[in-house]
């Protein structure tokens with residue numbers, strides 16, 4: 389089949405940041421690119437909202453600076469965006485102790501809550517002397533081995549004790565990765581820390597190798613105006629390079645047919661030499677199931693879908709008492725705290741560009757629901773209660789001026805297919821990209837997506853890349 393018989397050289401399903409980055413790079417390399425996006429807007433989990441006419445991020449609002457992926461993309465694509473660092477206030481943790489719930493600064497020199505020095509004063513303040521001593525004893529244990537890695541929760545409990553798990557590691561894991569520590573493995577969440585820890589035989593020694601002296605939450609960057617602008621500008625740049633981006637156009641199935649691939653849409657099939665599925669995990673699983681490999685159990689799927697959802701609620705409030713940034717950039721909430729939120733961001737305390745756009749005495753808070761399906765973050769009274777609980781500053785419902793929210797149905801990353809199936813799919817020209825395979829966060833998603841796009845240019849006549 390000649391390439392003229394195809395609707396596109398490359399069809400990308402999903403216009404999140406992964407899909408857009410691939411669309412941009414592949415179109416720039418001269419490929420005929422079509423992007424199919426189910427929603428009526430691009431960006432996926434990078435999403436704009438407004439309160440009282442002020443735009444802000446209600447999805448991803450930063451990127452980790454542990455890779456240069458986002459900065460490189462902006463520079464290479466020539467996007468008119470300005471990178472910024474967050475204000476230096478750092479994040480806090482609200483946890484429960486003998487005296488009730490209290491916010492304390494997240495300790496420096498920790499990685500995913502694992503401290504380089506469990507006896508440092510900022511760690512002892514959260515774990516207490518006994519919890520800290522138990523964690524410090526990890527160095528005396530027999531060396532950590534890579535074989536038979538248990539869940540992160542079991543690993544921490546066994547090596548560092550239950551207090552470190554309950555007060556630091558599990559709250560951070562839930563807040564950053566939207567999953568409890570008993571549902572994940574360290575080697576997947578933080579491969580570098582895992583490698584360093586195994587090499588040294590100790591989790592604490594691994595944390596020493598990886599931790600920086602920055603305030604917790606400081607190793608991130610942002611974009612003036614909001615991260616949503618990255619999606620908007622990247623889509624414009626991809627379109628300017630010739631990529632066709634169709635919104636409101638869900639892919640219904642992806643089927644290999646000989647040396648071409650058919651992507652079914654409501655308007656009929658689109659044919660391409662290659663397809664990248666850059667949706668969330670459950671959408672990718674559903675699309676790739678259509679090839680007839682696996683049936684689905686609707687009850688289990690519905691349960692799983694609920695567990696994969698993430699809800700963010702934003703509130704604009706009036707209150708001069710917040711001018712002093714009582715919890716820095718925000719708080720992470722430990723599971724035992726009686727709150728409907730697992731994290732709160734004081735958005736204008738974190739991002740000076742946002743503070744500049746708000747009138748004096750106005751503050752913007754973003755809260756991530758602990759359970760996307762549970763009530764407790766709807767009304768101004770709910771929000772006033774939660775913000776007061778988590779910041780320690782009393783707030784009246786009448787001072788909650790506006791509330792808006794977003795639900796992300798497919799936000800928790802996990803492999804949609806096993807490695808063998810992934811290789812098989814790649815052999816027939818169907819590739820996976822995005823957080824589902826690269827891991828959560830733009831610092832992982834962007835470099836992975838761009839490496840995949842580059843592999844297409846360097847192997848344009850071969851489909852054997854995974």
Ligand SMILES: Cc1cc2nc3c(=O)[nH]c(=O)nc-3n(C[C@H](O)[C@H](O)[C@H](O)COP(=O)(O)OP(=O)(O)OC[C@H]3O[C@@H](n4cnc5c(N)ncnc54)[C@H](O)[C@@H]3O)c2cc1C
Nearest residue numbers: 402404405406426432433448449450639671822823829830
């Ligand atoms: C509330 C929240 C806050 C976050 N904060 C941060 C942060 O501050 N920093 C950070 O680095 N990361 C953050 N993340 C994670 C980060 O946003 C994601 O890892 C990243 O944006 C994923 O990008 P993606 O392109 O892989 O997928 P997505 O953004 O999920 O995009 C997938 C796209 O595919 C589309 N789609 C799905 N099914 C179909 C179909 N059948 N046909 C066509 N299109 C389809 C969807 O509509 C969507 O637009 C956050 C995530 C959430 C939910």
